[in-house]
Amino acid sequence: MNSFELNKIAGAVLGGAxxxxxxxxxxxxxxSPTMPETPSYVIDTGAAEAPAGGAAEEKDAGPSLAVLMAAADPAEGEKIFKKCAACHTVEEGGANKIGPNLYKVLGNNKGAHADFSYSSALVEMGGTWGYEELNAFLTKPKDYIKGTKMSFAGLKKDGDRADLIAYLRTLxxxxxPLPTE
Known part of the structure; x- marks a missing residue:
């Protein structure tokens, strides 16, 4: 192939570009595309406006935590806790494992268990572990506390979370007092 052939190929590529x-x-x-100030038609996405008072949210949310806790079974919660036992202990004065000892966690300050290195996100959150907080955390820990060290995916079933919280309450x-409506 001579240089003239290379020039023709290069010229074709440059001409195409x-x-x-x-x-x-x-x-x-x-x-020249221009966007109108107001849309000429509205696309219905199926999302309806929620009525005043948030009634639509309550309907989708399922039973309240007060109802779930009233029906919760600590014995079932103890069985569910077996998933947690790989990382946590529950005996009074028990040692920390990968996670802190959970004896008397309900009503205790977040990130306050002695001799355990909590994530800075949990410590900065502050507050106490109440029923609502434990329920939200156990649903999906990484959503409740962004940056938590806890790798557990969470408990999807409302009843399982309520049973587990009822078990932790016995410790x-x-x-x-249980939550009320």
Whole structure:
């Protein structure tokens, strides 16, 4: 292959690229898209406005935590806790494992168990572990506390979470009243 053939190939590639750029510019001049101030028609996405008072949210949310806790079974919660036992202990004065000891966790300050290195996200969150907080955390820990060290995916079933919280309540926190409507 001689240099003349290479020049023809290079010229064809450059000519093609120039043609694409020229056609693109001509198309932009011929059709200049502008957005109207208001849409000419509305696309129905199926999302309806929630009525005043948030009634639609309550309907989708399922039973309240007060109802779930009233029906919760601590014995079932103890069985569910077996998933947690790989990382947590529950004996009074028990040692920390990968996670902190959970004896008397209900009503206790978040990130306050002695001799355990909590994530900074949990410590910065502050507050106490109440029924609502434990329920939200156990649903999906990484959503409740962004940056938590806890790798557990969470409990999807409302009843399982309520049973587990009822079990944790029996561990030195039974004097904390159940949530009400």
């Amino acid at each position: 120039l043609a694409v750029v020229a056609i693109n510019e001509i198309a932009n001049i011929a059709v 030195g926190s039974s004097d904390i």
